[in-house]
Amino acid sequence: MMAPMAPLQPDPANEHAPQARPITLAHPLRWLARGARDLARAPAPGLSHGLTLALFGAALFIVAHRHFWLLAGAFSGFLLVAPVLATGLYAVSRALERGEPATLGSMMAVAVRAWWPRGATARRLMRFGALLALAGTGWVLTSASLVTWFAPEVVNNPADFMQRVVLAETGWLFEGWVLLGGVLAAPVFASSVVAIPLLLDRPVGVLAAVLASWRVVLANPLPMALWALLIMGLTALGMATLLIGLVPIVPWLAHASWHAYRDCVAPVTPEA
Numbered sequence: 442m443m444a445p446m447a448p449l450q451p452d453p454a455n456e457h458a459p460q461a462r463p464i465t466l467a468h469p470l471r472w473l474a475r476g477a478r479d480l481a482r483a484p485a486p487g488l489s490h491g492l493t494l495a496l497f498g499a500a501l502f503i504v505a506h507r508h509f510w511l512l513a514g515a516f517s518g519f520l521l522v523a524p525v526l527a528t529g530l531y532a533v534s535r536a537l538e539r540g541e542p543a544t545l546g547s548m549m550a551v552a553v554r555a556w557w558p559r560g561a562t563a564r565r566l567m568r569f570g571a572l573l574a575l576a577g578t579g580w581v582l583t584s585a586s587l588v589t590w591f592a593p594e595v596v597n598n599p600a601d602f603m604q605r606v607v608l609a610e611t612g613w614l615f616e617g618w619v620l621l622g623g624v625l626a627a628p629v630f631a632s633s634v635v636a637i638p639l640l641l642d643r644p645v646g647v648l649a650a651v652l653a654s655w656r657v658v659l660a661n662p663l664p665m666a667l668w669a670l671l672i673m674g675l676t677a678l679g680m681a682t683l684l685i686g687l688v689p690i691v692p693w694l695a696h697a698s699w700h701a702y703r704d705c706v707a708p709v710t711p712e713a
Contacts, residue, residue: 459707464661468664480696486529486543486545487692487695490527490691490692491692492688495688502684507598520577520676525566531638531642531696533696534695566641569650573633588614630665630669632654633651633654634657634658635654635698643709657705661705675690676690
């Protein structure tokens with residue numbers, strides 16, 4: 442006679458894993474409002490960060506504007522890794538909600554501690570940043586292959602891309618390029634939407650942060666889709682203004698992303 446099976450025991454790792462909370466379509470707009478409030482309360486850290494990234498983007502354009510795929514690769518990697526570099530701004534929002542000082546100096550101090558090479562947080566952030574950079578490289582190679590194979594003429598620079606792909610009178614190359622970009626960007630967004638603030642705020646591993654991010658997206662598909670559209674739209678607006686708009690938009694989105702993390706991930710429950 443077979444021995445009775447022992448009852449399944451709860452997995453302690455799952456019990457302590459960050460859990461998703463339900464949100465509504467109104468939440469993304471609330472995050473933007475709270476992000477704007479944080480930027481207004483502590484403008485120096487955010488605007489200095491935004492200015493630095495805008496100047497870096499301008500330098501990329503100056504160096505690589507004659508090599509379109511190098512420029513596309515640099516900007517894709519830049520945009521994907523930029524949220525990882527915004528850890529100091531997440532810390533500013535955290536300080537503001539705690540009633541602590543949120544100056545440029547305090548932001549730099551937190552950023553230095555977070556990125557200290559021997560620190561566990563730095564190792565996690567570096568691993569995650571490397572994964573995002575790898576994803577950006579994959580998109581650039583895929584995008585370059587698509588355009589190279591199907592464009593009616595050779596694309597060498599941004600003007601060629603606009604004329605021969607975006608404004609082409611025949612074919613569906615641009616529509617296919619956008620669709621492919623969306624398909625490839627969706628899992629990257631789902632993996633990272635709350636992962637970076639979570640890595641900064643709690644002692645969790647990269648895999649746990651990514652899984653928590655996926656739980657948030659799967660639990661709230663429509664609100665998170667709206668959040669993705671708002672991020673893309675505002676980023677495109679910042680880039681369309683010769684990168685000047687990125688100066689306020691980058692910190693605005695960084696602060697808003699902190700509030701997205703706060704609303705989407707359940708707080709740690711103290712053990713009894």
